[in-house]
Amino acid sequence: MSNYAWLCDYGSHAVANTYGIVVQTPEFDGVELFFIKQKKECHTITDDEMKILETIEETDTKFWRAWKNYELIPQPEMPIKLFKKPDINYSNLPQKDEIFFSITGGYLVMNEKPYNIISQFNLGKTHFSQVFIYDIETKKQLSDVPYYFINIAETFEFLNSNHSKGIKASRYTPEEPLRYIWGVEDDNIVLLEQVKNIKIDLWHDKNLHDSLFFSDRLVQALFDAGFNQKQLGLSRCVIQQA
Structure with a gap:
């Protein structure tokens, strides 16, 4: 995995x-x-x-x-x-x-x-x-x-906001868990290890606005098909280890 x-x-x-x-x-x-x-x-x-x-x-x-x-x-x-x-x-x-x-x-x-x-x-x-x-x-x-036209209908809560970079809270509701993408780079985003328990390959994280996550197996298939990271607008995310 x-x-x-x-x-x-x-x-x-x-x-x-x-x-x-x-x-x-x-x-x-x-x-x-x-x-x-x-x-x-x-x-x-x-x-x-x-x-x-x-x-x-x-x-x-x-x-x-x-x-x-x-x-x-x-x-x-x-x-x-x-x-x-x-x-x-x-x-x-x-x-x-x-x-x-x-x-x-x-x-x-x-x-x-x-x-x-x-x-x-x-x-x-x-x-x-x-x-x-x-x-x-x-x-x-x-x-x-x-x-x-895609209907993204799988939502999880795997974002570890406390250990992630390149995201920010709303200035209007900073107390809310919702974060916004703000200059994310590879390995900035940390996800909880529970993400390894799902078999879904594409999902939205409830706590990251307009987010769309791909599993590594899906991304590797896209790379094998000739797409590159920049074309897909991808940033690699680290899954938290136990």
Whole structure:
């Protein structure tokens, strides 16, 4: 059993680009939400449209909260399409070699190559939905490249805050156990030895904001496939010894 795990800092702009893209699920239409919001901002929204907006926003917020809280989103409720906003240059689509990227709402999306490896490992409740990118105005498909929207649904508490570096507490609630990533380097993060007892290969730590941890066995498989540490935004973490 390895004495290491890896932290993926996917929230860093140096690691993953962010695109103005909205999601569509069977439960809510991000396209309709986008255009009705525009009408509201231009003060041209009708009373009936305002009611529609409130309903869609409620469903959208419910989905977003579930995703941000690392809750399991049932497969039938996962995104089915991505739509590029019109205020962004359409030539500025994610490139085929982008490993993963963020979209409006902070959602994480990855391309097919890492997905093919990661999906072979033990992800527990974490799962994906395949999506393509479309033009939000014409509904035309903009790329034939498949992407994978991830629902991270495995959460643990392995962070040893007292012995870790490169993280900080919130200045507003310093008494809370939650920490934020702040310039982490290899071997800065110390995890409790209990992490060795789980068989899950990808998880979020409840006490480290926007954290995504990979098992060493998963990372070694990604390395073997040609990815490198910098591309993946990885920092090696030390597992505390008994």
